Amino acid sequence: MATFSPLIDRLLETLRVLPGVGPRSAQRMAFHLLERDREGGQRLAQVLSEALEKVGYCERCRNLTESRLCSICEQSRRDDHSLCVVESPADLLAIEEAGGFNGRYFVLHGHLSPIDGIGPEALGLDLLERIVSERQVSELILATNPTVEGEASAHYIAEQLRSLGVRCSRLAYGVPMGGELEYVDGGTLSRAFMGRQPFE
């Protein structure tokens, strides 16, 4: 595909750093911007560069923000005693969008993975420990992913903070709402059986 110029080829290639963008959509994006929206494209380049440069972690909860504190930590009407630990800002967002939780968050930005050299420091667990003891957190909801690594991280954190006397909980496992049992995987089904609740 040497039909275009080196610069366009480089653009097509670079667009693929975006998740879910293959050669076809890169082409569509490049042509769209070059042919129909150069101004929007320049705005994107500028905002993207600025965000990548300025956005860092919230000092308290490690959520993404370009300020010292993120917008959640700045809200005073949140329950300081309940802290929800998540692996990523996307998880935090999903919980916020679901509604119902009014406490604070802590973002690990990953999970324990000794093989990749990701230990407790990389996840900010010393900061978490400090927050739990200093801010009188009474319940820690360990909302890491229901994967092997997420489970391991949750166990590790619960173990580490045990001495602080904080109550640790984990999201319920079970069948997802609105699904059909037929399509629920076996692991989830057996967890749902184990965790069955009295009716009414």
Added chain:
Amino acid sequence: MATFSPLIDRLLETLRVLPGVGPRSAQRMAFHLLERDREGGQRLAQVLSEALEKVGYCERCRNLTESRLCSICEQSRRDDHSLCVVESPADLLAIEEAGGFNGRYFVLHGHLSPIDGIGPEALGLDLLERIVSERQVSELILATNPTVEGEASAHYIAEQLRSLGVRCSRLAYGVPMGGELEYVDGGTLSRAFMGRQPFE
């Protein structure tokens, strides 16, 4: 969704200038770049900005390029006598990828649309006329889209260049290869009947 900071919200919004990117994929892209590939993101911002600034039209065929002539116009082994007129660089690319055509191209960047103020000048038809007469083009393949506007543009161009004695042709209409007749639309089917060819 005031969960993030103004700058991240602006990034989420700006990513939507990309075609096919809705709120969900904008989120996924922003988190991916911020969490896992800041370097790639900065490269994207830089290449995008450079491309939007430098890429213009080839002087001869109006293909996209940052040079004076595009890579096709620079190839000497192409047949100068055959010129294929397309609406967009994406169409040009599709024809190149299909293979089989070894002539030159001319890119209109659109089609005639008096309602939107797109007339012959915007499509570069004066340049096309000059090329056809100066470069001894013998066949003009009007490969505009098989739409009302594409047809109208093809007719207009054929009419304008009639006096130059160039032979004009249009891509064949018919059923697409590999499809099933059952799913071919009526308009295409009736054109395929009208254009039926002797067997063998």
